[in-house]
Amino acid sequence: MSEDWNPGISYAARTDIGMRRTNNQDSHATIPAKSQERFLQRGHLFIVADGMGAHAAGELASRMATDHIAMNYFRLGQDDSAQALLEAIHTSNAEIYQRGQKNPEFYNMGTTASSLAIVPDGAIVGHVGDSRVYRLRKGVFEQLTFDHSLVWEMHASGQVHPDSALGQAIPKNVITRSLGPNADVNVDIEGPFKVEPGDQFLLCSDGLSGQVDDVEIATLVDCLPEALAVQVLVDLANLRGGPDNTTVVIVRADEGITQSNSAVSKPKPVDRNQNIMVASFAACIVLTLAAIAFWSQTMPGAMVLCLLGTLITLGIGITALSNRQKSYPSRNGAGHHASQSIAPQPFGGKAPYRRYQSAPNNELFAKLGSTVKELKDVATTKNWLMDWGHIDQLQAQGADAMKSGDGRTAIRLQAEAIVETMQQLREQHNRAADETAIDH
Numbered sequence: 001m002s003e004d005w006n007p008g009i010s011y012a013a014r015t016d017i018g019m020r021r022t023n024n025q026d027s028h029a030t031i032p033a034k035s036q037e038r039f040l041q042r043g044h045l046f047i048v049a050d051g052m053g054a055h056a057a058g059e060l061a062s063r064m065a066t067d068h069i070a071m072n073y074f075r076l077g078q079d080d081s082a083q084a085l086l087e088a089i090h091t092s093n094a095e096i097y098q099r100g101q102k103n104p105e106f107y108n109m110g111t112t113a114s115s116l117a118i119v120p121d122g123a124i125v126g127h128v129g130d131s132r133v134y135r136l137r138k139g140v141f142e143q144l145t146f147d148h149s150l151v152w153e154m155h156a157s158g159q160v161h162p163d164s165a166l167g168q169a170i171p172k173n174v175i176t177r178s179l180g181p182n183a184d185v186n187v188d189i190e191g192p193f194k195v196e197p198g199d200q201f202l203l204c205s206d207g208l209s210g211q212v213d214d215v216e217i218a219t220l221v222d223c224l225p226e227a228l229a230v231q232v233l234v235d236l237a238n239l240r241g242g243p244d245n246t247t248v249v250i251v252r253a254d255e256g257i258t259q260s261n262s263a264v265s266k267p268k269p270v271d272r273n274q275n276i277m278v279a280s281f282a283a284c285i286v287l288t289l290a291a292i293a294f295w296s297q298t299m300p301g302a303m304v305l306c307l308l309g310t311l312i313t314l315g316i317g318i319t320a321l322s323n324r325q326k327s328y329p330s331r332n333g334a335g336h337h338a339s340q341s342i343a344p345q346p347f348g349g350k351a352p353y354r355r356y357q358s359a360p361n362n363e364l365f366a367k368l369g370s371t372v373k374e375l376k377d378v379a380t381t382k383n384w385l386m387d388w389g390h391i392d393q394l395q396a397q398g399a400d401a402m403k404s405g406d407g408r409t410a411i412r413l414q415a416e417a418i419v420e421t422m423q424q425l426r427e428q429h430n431r432a433a434d435e436t437a438i439d440h
Contacts, residue, residue: 007032008257009044009118012226013249016234018207019242025051025058026205026247027111029066031074042074042081043119046249048131050205052178053109061096061111061180068092069115069126081119082189085126089113089179089187093128096180110178114145114203116251122192123201125351128185129178132209134217135193135352136200141218142352144190148177172210190351199253200226204233207246211237214356215364222358223411226250232415235422239371360407368414369395372421385431386424391417 009032017024029047033039049065051058072088092113100106112129125133130147146152151170154160160167179185200221208217212233220236221229230248237246372391379386398413 005035006256008254009251010226010254011251012230014230014234015247016238018245019238021245023059024245025062026245027062027066028247028249029070030249031070040120043117045070045073046116046203046251047113048203048205048247048249049111049113050131051111055105057106057109060106061109064096065092065111065113065179068095069113081117082124085115085117085124086187086189089126093179093185097183100180108181110180113179116201116203118195122194124192125190127188130175131205134202136218136221139222139358141214141356141358143354144351146188146353148175150174150176188349190349195253195257197253197255197257201251203249205245205247207244208233208237208248210244211240215359218356218358219360219364219411220415221250223360223408224415226252228415232418235418236371239375239422360411362402365402365410365414368418372417375421384428386428391420
């Protein structure tokens with residue numbers, strides 16, 4: 001990365017296999033622009049994918065999604081970043097589908113894919129499945145993606161109330177869209193959303209959203225630096241059972257994001273065919289004027305004919321340029337031509353779909369602490385060799401901070417207690433594994 005280039009963002013990412021899985025079917029990509037030129041062309045790109053399929057199929061599908069979305073997004077010549085992201089996701093779907101058709105072991109494999117591109121125009125989200133993208137701004141946490149799941153589709157239909165018995169009975173792990181199983185897929189494109197300094201974006205697989213509620217996520221992201229936030233979110237999901245792989249990416253817009261967006265105007269696309277037409281048009285006028293200059297000296301009557309020819313040439317040129325402009329269908333007035341393989345569609349859905357408020361209060365502090373207490377009770381019952389001294393100290397300091405009205409510090413100390421608890425649990429697990437190996 002260039003030494004004088006300020007990308008305007010900081011970020012952190014973490015993925016974990018969980019407590020009950022034998023392999024990690026999640027994949028993610030973090031690709032910040034390494035120069036201002038690259039930022040102006042395509043911006044920063046972040047992707048989270050959650051694979052599905054027997055054996056290694058899900059793992060392959062998610063890895064193909066992140067690889068192919070990124071590769072095609074940066075490779076496509078499409079000037080419109082939203083259109084480029086759409087085409088990249090469609091191309092990725094085609095690649096995964098073809099791979100599944102060729103190999104019986106990978107048949108019907110699929111993956112979610114949620115992508116975030118931060119470009120000069122703002123933040124653009126491309127989305128298929130139930131992995132999520134959120135934005136936190138000044139304590140307000142908004143979900144920018146619609147879950148393509150049975151439960152969300154049923155609730156959105158208006159026929160089933162979320163709090164009804166039927167609404168609660170709908171299985172939450174059935175998704176309605178994914179990349180790979182079908183040759184075609186409907187992709188949601190959201191945005192562009194204006195990006196302001198201090199904004200934070202979170203991408204995650206459902207290993208997080210299934211175990212940690214949105215207010216908890218919002219508060220932890222709001223109160224912690226990115227590196228600690230991704231770690232405690234993954235650890236919290238694992239402490240609550242960790243039934244699935246968990247992946248979290250957090251991106252923060254720094255003060256430099258304004259400079260990155262406005263320092264240099266984004267270059268407009270060069271239309272080579274139009275340049276040729278304009279050049280030819282200009283050449284006709286120049287030749288006509290030269291003819292006027294010549295013939296006016298010898299044949300005054302020919303000058304009138306030459307002037308008439310100039311007007312006719314001018315009219316033809318203007319008509320040709322006008323008709324050529326009309327032949328390119330516009331998207332929301334942008335005037336960009338969609339790929340022939342993907343039908344033009346209006347971008348920008350109905351996001352945000354849900355909104356929450358960061359809450360560094362006593363209730364949340366106690367809820368986070370209860371996770372640690374439950375594990376402590378289990379450890380005592382099972383005689384696990386865990387040192388609770390530092391954990392107790394962190395929680396006591398957090399309680400004091402909460403009493404003094406410093407909720408943010410209290411949440412940070414509780415988060416550090418959660419991380420320390422998970423570290424103790426891993427050490428206990430490793431000791432147990434070593435003892436088992438010795439016994440055998």
